Amino acid sequence: MSKITEAFKGKKAFIPFITGGDPDIDTTEKLIIAMAQAGADLIEIGIPFSDPVAEGTVIQEANQRALEAGCTTDVLFDMVQRVRLKTDVPLLFMTYLNPVYTYGKENFLSRCAECGIDGIIVPDMPFEEKDELDTLCMNYKIDLISMLAPTSEERIALIAKEATGFIYCVSSLGVTGVRSNISAEIGHTIDKVRKITDIPCAIGFGISTPQQAKSLAELSDGIIVGSAIVKLIAKYGRDCVEPVIEYVESMKNAIEHFK
Amino acid sequence: MKKGRFGNYGGQYIPETLMKAVQEIEEAYEFFKNDPDFINELDSLLKNYAGRPSLLYYAEKMTRNLGGAKIYLKREDLNHTGSHKINNVLGQVLLARRMGKTRVIAETGAGQHGVATATVAALLDMECEIFMGREDTERQALNVFRMELLGAKVHPVTSGTMTLKDAVNETMREWSSRMKDTFYVLGSVMGPHPFPTIVRDFQKIIGKEIKEQILFAEGKLPDVVIACVGGGSNAMGAFYEFINDSSVKLIGCEAAGLGINTSKNAATIANGTVGVFHGMKSYFCQDLYGQISPVYSISAGLDYPGIGPEHAQLYDTGRAQYVPVTDDEAVNAFEYLSRTEGIIPAIESAHAVAHAMKLAPLLKDQIIVVNLSGRGDKDVASIARYKGVSVYE
Numbered sequence: 001m002s003k004i005t006e007a008f009k010g011k012k013a014f015i016p017f018i019t020g021g022d023p024d025i026d027t028t029e030k031l032i033i034a035m036a037q038a039g040a041d042l043i044e045i046g047i048p049f050s051d052p053v054a055e056g057t058v059i060q061e062a063n064q065r066a067l068e069a070g071c072t073t074d075v076l077f078d079m080v081q082r083v084r085l086k087t088d089v090p091l092l093f094m095t096y097l098n099p100v101y102t103y104g105k106e107n108f109l110s111r112c113a114e115c116g117i118d119g120i121i122v123p124d125m126p127f128e129e130k131d132e133l134d135t136l137c138m139n140y141k142i143d144l145i146s147m148l149a150p151t152s153e154e155r156i157a158l159i160a161k162e163a164t165g166f167i168y169c170v171s172s173l174g175v176t177g178v179r180s181n182i183s184a185e186i187g188h189t190i191d192k193v194r195k196i197t198d199i200p201c202a203i204g205f206g207i208s209t210p211q212q213a214k215s216l217a218e219l220s221d222g223i224i225v226g227s228a229i230v231k232l233i234a235k236y237g238r239d240c241v242e243p244v245i246e247y248v249e250s251m252k253n254a255i256e257h258f259k
Numbered sequence: 260m261k262k263g264r265f266g267n268y269g270g271q272y273i274p275e276t277l278m279k280a281v282q283e284i285e286e287a288y289e290f291f292k293n294d295p296d297f298i299n300e301l302d303s304l305l306k307n308y309a310g311r312p313s314l315l316y317y318a319e320k321m322t323r324n325l326g327g328a329k330i331y332l333k334r335e336d337l338n339h340t341g342s343h344k345i346n347n348v349l350g351q352v353l354l355a356r357r358m359g360k361t362r363v364i365a366e367t368g369a370g371q372h373g374v375a376t377a378t379v380a381a382l383l384d385m386e387c388e389i390f391m392g393r394e395d396t397e398r399q400a401l402n403v404f405r406m407e408l409l410g411a412k413v414h415p416v417t418s419g420t421m422t423l424k425d426a427v428n429e430t431m432r433e434w435s436s437r438m439k440d441t442f443y444v445l446g447s448v449m450g451p452h453p454f455p456t457i458v459r460d461f462q463k464i465i466g467k468e469i470k471e472q473i474l475f476a477e478g479k480l481p482d483v484v485i486a487c488v489g490g491g492s493n494a495m496g497a498f499y500e501f502i503n504d505s506s507v508k509l510i511g512c513e514a515a516g517l518g519i520n521t522s523k524n525a526a527t528i529a530n531g532t533v534g535v536f537h538g539m540k541s542y543f544c545q546d547l548y549g550q551i552s553p554v555y556s557i558s559a560g561l562d563y564p565g566i567g568p569e570h571a572q573l574y575d576t577g578r579a580q581y582v583p584v585t586d587d588e589a590v591n592a593f594e595y596l597s598r599t600e601g602i603i604p605a606i607e608s609a610h611a612v613a614h615a616m617k618l619a620p621l622l623k624d625q626i627i628v629v630n631l632s633g634r635g636d637k638d639v640a641s642i643a644r645y646k647g648v649s650v651y652e
Contacts, residue, residue, distance in 0.1 A: 051536065053428050123275075129272055149276035
């Protein structure tokens with residue numbers, strides 16, 4: 001069992017997302033360590049991209065801030081290497097395919113393995129294109145995380161069968177961003193997955209309140225929260241660690257009583 | 260071989276959420292492209308509404324003046340809405356209607372594709388929303404009003420560089436939030452499969468007509484076909500019919516802006532490298548870390564950091580050649596054609612005219628066909644500004 005799958009064992013996982021290098025690389029480093037201490041079970045780090053097509057405004061702006069602050073793929077690798085001396089929380093990169101492709105696919109994955117990245121999520125690489133990376137991921141023991149969306153329907157079985165680490169279940173149509181209403185329909189998707197495999201399913205997109213986290217954790221194995229945290233980072237800048245930790249603890253508490 | 264590939268290029272690099280929508284389009288297109296009813300309906304609109312076939316005009320004065328090759332202009336500028344964009348839009352919106360969709364969305368750069376989409380949406384009673392970079396809404400203000408006049412809603416896009424690539428981003432985001440009743444009418448031979456194929460198929464009528472018309476006029480094939488290339492739909496349309504005619508040189512003209520050695524250009528083949536963006540693998544202007552470069556051209560329609568995947572393949576195999584043309588050369592050609600032939604070309608198409616002007620004196624007794632993809636009425640104000648003349652639109 002991979003370190004990522006293991007992180008879901010006996011608990012509902014809380015998975016925060018932050019954009020790497022927003023507002024600067026030192027703050028990202030502090031945030032990762034502090035969030036791990038505050039109970040984050042896995043942490044997702046976005047590699048900033050000029051054109052993040054799957055993101056809403058909040059994360060788009062974080063990408064822009066990070067790039068303007070000079071964040072690059074190499075800067076992130078170095079940071080992960082430093083973080084690894086202080087925590088062994090499973091770490092994932094969320095990246096569009098182009099930064100991986102231009103870095104050199106093999107270079108990228110070997111650097112991931114070297115620095116201690118456990119998995120990658122590539123939102124613009126659907127099942128049909130995953131042979132770009134799946135063999136390399138296997139060779140370097142990096143989990144390639146598959147995504148399911150409300151539109152996946154007859155694709156669910158196809159995708160679930162080959163999934164590794166966990167399955168990222170997208171709660172709603174559209175791009176990332178806080179939503180006041182999240183349909184419970186994603187529960188049906190997860191039911192279908194469970195008939196095929198026992199790989200953990202985490203729900204992301206739109207989740208911001210402890211109440212939402214609680215009710216969606218009931219349907220799944222974990223909760224992913226991005227925009228709500230990135231908003232705090234946008235608001236507090238370099239002083240964001242404390243408010244983010246407070247928030248992570250409240251979300252972790254909300255889902256913790258499920259065992 | 261995987262679906263939707265042109266050699267190494269193309270593919271379907273899009274979020275899972277959109278996969279169902281593109282697969283539905285692929286399925287519908289595979290069916291309707293052979294459906295006699297659909298074909299008749301499209302043919303009839305192309306003829307009676309868009310005004311096809313478009314003329315192949317012998318530019319006699321230009322030929323004489325340049326003193327070399329015989330120059331013909333394929334007059335896509337004479338189509339309804341003033342450019343080749345209508346060919347593709349009629350096809351896609353008819354397809355959308357057959358699929359039961361009631362709303363179309365589209366990106367636009369110069370506004371040509373947006374105007375064509377708004378026009379056909381009005382004709383076929385579809386709801387229509389257009390995404391256009393804010394910078395482009397400013398340099399093409401008349402086209403914004405034109406789209407609104409046609410009943411479309413225009414969203415100025417303020418993310419990123421606020422030009423065509425950002426308009427594509429925003430249209431994709433909008434589509435991923437609403438697919439059930441909505442069809443994304445992509446404007447060029449780009450994006451995820453099946454769009455590069457669908458758009459090329461709806462545009463290949465340009466090359467088909469050129470072939471018939473030149474055979475009728477000259478009794479032989481042209482030696483050179485020239486077209487401007489942003490995403491590359493008018494070029495793909497003009498080239499496709501000639502790909503197997505190895506004697507015909509195919510030349511795409513990229514926007515070199517202030518020059519390919521400056522930071523201000525959009526010359527994807529000259530300066531780009533292979534990457535994955537906007538749903539496709541192709542050449543893109545990007546940095547070493549895969550960040551898409553902000554590009555520049557005087558022409559909003561060519562101001563795009565990528566090129567369609569089939570062009571990438573034509574370039575790699577050497578079947579087509581791609582040359583950079585600067586702002587200055589394009590503006591010069593814009594004025595030249597206006598004065599010489601009394602035809603004001605779109606500033607996009609003027610890039611192709613500029614290359615023909617360079618080439619013609621060297622090719623005595625040969626035939627050059629220039630695809631005049633659009634008319635230049637939309638550009639008059641911005642060319643005036645470029646020349647430091649202030650005019651009221």
